[in-house]
Each structure stands twice: as C-alpha cells, then as structure tokens.
Amino acid sequence: MQLSCPKCHYPLNHPFGLTIVESECSGCFTHREKDTINWNDRYSQLESLVKKYKKHSGKYDCVVPVIGDAEDYFTLFNVLKLGMSPLVVCVNDYFKNDIGWYNLHQLITHFDVDSFTFNPDMRVYKDLVRTSLRKHNHILLPFLQLHTSFPIHVALERKIPLIIWGQNQTVEQVGMYSHLDSVEMSRWNRRQHNLFNFEVDDLIGNGAQVDLRHLNYYQYPEIDKLFRNNVRGIYLSNYMRWDPLAQNQAMVEYGFQPESNNASFDVYERAGSSVYYQLHDLLKYKRVGYRKISDHVAREIRHGRLTSEEGISLITKYTNNKMYIKPFFDWLGVTKSGYDWFKMHRLKDYNHLISESTENIEGLISLYNSLDNMLVKGKEINDSFVVFGKGL
Ligand SMILES: [Zn+2]
Incomplete structure (x- = not known):
C-alpha cells in the first residue's frame, strides 16, 4: 500500500507532486481556500482582465482549446457569458468514439461558435504514440503535446492575444499554487505538469523515425515570440x-452526452474517448501505482460528497475492474503476436486486469446516495476509434 493523504487518499507519488502538511495533503489544503475566497471579487477581477482583450483588433478576442469534454462546455459557456468572441480549436487525437464526436459537434453547434479541428499527420502521430508507449508507458503524450501547443500557435498566427483554459490541474488536483496566485499558462508549467517533464524531442531520435519539420506544432512557440505578441x-x-462534477452535470442541459465506463463513477470527464478509461488507465496504474478512480475519489471527498471510508471502498472496487485494450493495438497496427508479447512482457503484472472481449467486463458499481444524484445514466458507445468525425 503506497503512502497517501489521510483525508482524500491521494497517493503521495502523484506525478505533479503532492506534499502532506500536518494531517492533509496540499490538494486538500488548497481546496479549503474555496470556502474562504471571495469569489465575487475574483470574478470581477476576471471581468476586468478580459475586458482589455475584447474585440482586440480582429474577429476573435480569444482562443478556447477543446477536446469536446463536459468541461469544455462549461468553459465555453463562461467565455460567452463574459462577452468574448472565441475561436474554438480542437486537436484530433484519433481516439474519439462516436460519443466523443457527437459531443464535439454538439458543443460547436449549440454555442454557435467558429471552430476548427486540426488533424495531425496520421503516420507521424502513430509513430510518436508507438514511441511514447515504448519509452514512457504513455499513449497520450503526443496528443497532450499538440493540445497544449497547437492552440498557442493559432493564437500567434492569427494575432489573438488571449487563450482561455478551464481548470489549472496543478491547483485543482495537488494544490501546488493558491488560486490567488492566478498562475498562467507557460512553457515551464506545460512541460512540468501537462507533459510530465517530457518534450516532443523525447519521442524522436532513436525512437520514432520522424522528420523534424513535421513536429513544429508539437513544440511550444518561442517564449520571446509570445512576449512580443503579448499572448x-x-x-x-x-x-x-x-x-x-456539478459543472459537468449541468452541461447535460446543453446536449453534452455522458458515457458510462467501468473504471470510475464519473460519466462526464473524458466521455467519448476510446482509450482514456481503458489502456491509458492501465498504463497510469503501471507508471504511478494508482488509477483514475483515485483522482475522482479525492475530488469528491474534498467536495464533501464522499466520506473517507466510501472513498476507500470505491478505489478498491474500481481498481480491480477489467478492461478491453486490444482495439488500441489494432488501431496502432500491432499484430496479434506483437500484442501478446506486449501483454506478456510489458504488462505482465497486470494481466488480471485485461479482458479479451467486452463480455466479461464487470458492470457499474452501485454508488452512494450523495454521488448517485449527481450522475445521470451514461450512453453506451456504438463505434470506438472513429478517426474522423462525420460532418454535421
Ligand atoms: Zn488530501
């Protein structure tokens, strides 16, 4: 059993770094700020901040990066409420299922915003995913590289001075900074946290056979360029x-479609991904020793919707739930023997969590009343790994 916060059970080896202060972790400590901060004041500060950027010069006054998640609905809803004129930018991770594409299209049409989706060169992308899996046990790093850098390139190229993100994970998950520090996006922050200290250079060289000129959008723009352009x-x-959880639940009203998964009770976060609660969760378990359920349990304990005991019980139950990962290897073009080799050598301690079909995967776990009323029934998917979404 690894060391964890006595209150929220978040493991101390969280990749962002977590510290224990007296009898709680830095995440719990910072969370308590939420009950003392004057949020009306903070919102006024936000209003005056964005005011400077409104109708800056061109058509758009901000870029909003999205993947089609419930949080993107909430972010976009608030950006529009602030009176901003956003350009919505999505990077295709090629991992969306039919629900994922539906949610992205619904987001764009419901809020009636201009948007575009960047489809990275598939061969280069798969090469990077393959290398990332081999070297770092991580299949989302190439996407995270693009998701955190492509929108910045768009802002620079189109001279849009502001980029608006939803949550700062380092504050929300591990409480590395106070909300009052108003930490902004930076190359350092991106590298240290979004990318777990990897840059795209770590995925090339003796790894992927990729031409450097294909990687421009994977790399963060030069800092002085951002300064010069006031981005x-x-x-x-x-x-x-x-x-x-409360915000995401409210987004169902705008047509967001939740999806059931058997790795967590949260049907909103990353609904629509073919890998997030499947192989990505298994690799997370292998890398850091805990699964996504621990993120959700810590969050709900802090918000007072789960007791400590309920949290432990949910972590125990979900951590043993099986997953079906073969479709990812098919997507990557790995042969059956390659898949068997990977399972035998790279996932040898985790074979009890791997199912060879969707049939013997345990169903959803019955929940506690405090959570149950926050959750709607998620939809079942029809198609996974839909690489390009249907047009509207
Ligand atoms: Zn804690």
Whole structure:
C-alpha cells in the first residue's frame, strides 16, 4: 500500500507532486481556500482582465482549446457569458468514439461558435504514440503535446492575444499554487505538469523515425515570440469556484452526452474517448501505482460528497475492474503476436486486469446516495476509434 493523504487518499507519488502538511495533503489544503475566497471579487477581477482583450483588433478576442469534454462546455459557456468572441480549436487525437464526436459537434453547434479541428499527420502521430508507449508507458503524450501547443500557435498566427483554459490541474488536483496566485499558462508549467517533464524531442531520435519539420506544432512557440505578441493564457478555475462534477452535470442541459465506463463513477470527464478509461488507465496504474478512480475519489471527498471510508471502498472496487485494450493495438497496427508479447512482457503484472472481449467486463458499481444524484445514466458507445468525425 503506497503512502497517501489521510483525508482524500491521494497517493503521495502523484506525478505533479503532492506534499502532506500536518494531517492533509496540499490538494486538500488548497481546496479549503474555496470556502474562504471571495469569489465575487475574483470574478470581477476576471471581468476586468478580459475586458482589455475584447474585440482586440480582429474577429476573435480569444482562443478556447477543446477536446469536446463536459468541461469544455462549461468553459465555453463562461467565455460567452463574459462577452468574448472565441475561436474554438480542437486537436484530433484519433481516439474519439462516436460519443466523443457527437459531443464535439454538439458543443460547436449549440454555442454557435467558429471552430476548427486540426488533424495531425496520421503516420507521424502513430509513430510518436508507438514511441511514447515504448519509452514512457504513455499513449497520450503526443496528443497532450499538440493540445497544449497547437492552440498557442493559432493564437500567434492569427494575432489573438488571449487563450482561455478551464481548470489549472496543478491547483485543482495537488494544490501546488493558491488560486490567488492566478498562475498562467507557460512553457515551464506545460512541460512540468501537462507533459510530465517530457518534450516532443523525447519521442524522436532513436525512437520514432520522424522528420523534424513535421513536429513544429508539437513544440511550444518561442517564449520571446509570445512576449512580443503579448499572448497569454489564463485558467478560469483561478477565478471561479471550480466544482467539476456539478459543472459537468449541468452541461447535460446543453446536449453534452455522458458515457458510462467501468473504471470510475464519473460519466462526464473524458466521455467519448476510446482509450482514456481503458489502456491509458492501465498504463497510469503501471507508471504511478494508482488509477483514475483515485483522482475522482479525492475530488469528491474534498467536495464533501464522499466520506473517507466510501472513498476507500470505491478505489478498491474500481481498481480491480477489467478492461478491453486490444482495439488500441489494432488501431496502432500491432499484430496479434506483437500484442501478446506486449501483454506478456510489458504488462505482465497486470494481466488480471485485461479482458479479451467486452463480455466479461464487470458492470457499474452501485454508488452512494450523495454521488448517485449527481450522475445521470451514461450512453453506451456504438463505434470506438472513429478517426474522423462525420460532418454535421
Ligand atoms: Zn488530501
């Protein structure tokens, strides 16, 4: 059993870094700020901050990076409420299922915003995913590289001075900074936290056989270029009382479609991904020793919707739930023998969590009343790994 916070059970080896202060972790400590901060004041500060950027010069006054998640609905809703004129930018991770594409299209049409989706060169992307899996046990790093850098390139190229993100994970998950620090997006922050200290250079060289000129959008723009063009990125979670489960639940009203998964009770976060609660969760378990359920349990304990005992019980139950990972290897073009080799050598301690079909995967776990009324029934998917979404 690894060391964890006595209150929220978050493991101390969290990749962002977690510290214990007296009898709680830095995440719990910072979370308590939410009950003392004057959020009306913070929102006023946000209003005056964005005011400077409104109708800056061109058609758009901010870039909003999205993947089609419930949080993106909430972020976009608030950006529009602030009176901003956003350009919505999505990077295709090629991992969306039919629900994922539905949610992205619904987001764009419901809020009636201009948007575009960047489809990275598939061969290069798969090469990077393959190398990332081999070297770092991580299949989302190439996407995270693009998701955290492509929108910045767009802002620079189109001279849009502001980028608006939803939550700052380092504050919300591990409490590395106070909300009042108003931490902004930076190359350092991106590298240290979003990318777990990897840059795209770590995925090339003796790894992927990729031509450097294909990697421009994977790399963060030069800092002095951003300064010269006054491009900055802010997080709404520093200015609003952030409560993901409640916020995401409310987004169903705007047509967001939740998806059931058997790795967590949360049907909203990353609904629509073919890998997030499957192989990505298994690799997370292998890398850091805990699964996504621990993130959700810590969050709900802090928000007072789960007791400590309920949290432990949910972590124990979900951590043993099986997953079906073969479709990812098919997507990557790995042969059956390659898949068997990977399971035998790289996942040898985790074979009890791997199912060879969707049939013997345990169903959903019955929940506690405090959570149950926050959750709607998620939809079942029809198609996974839909690489390009259907047009509207
Ligand atoms: Zn804690």
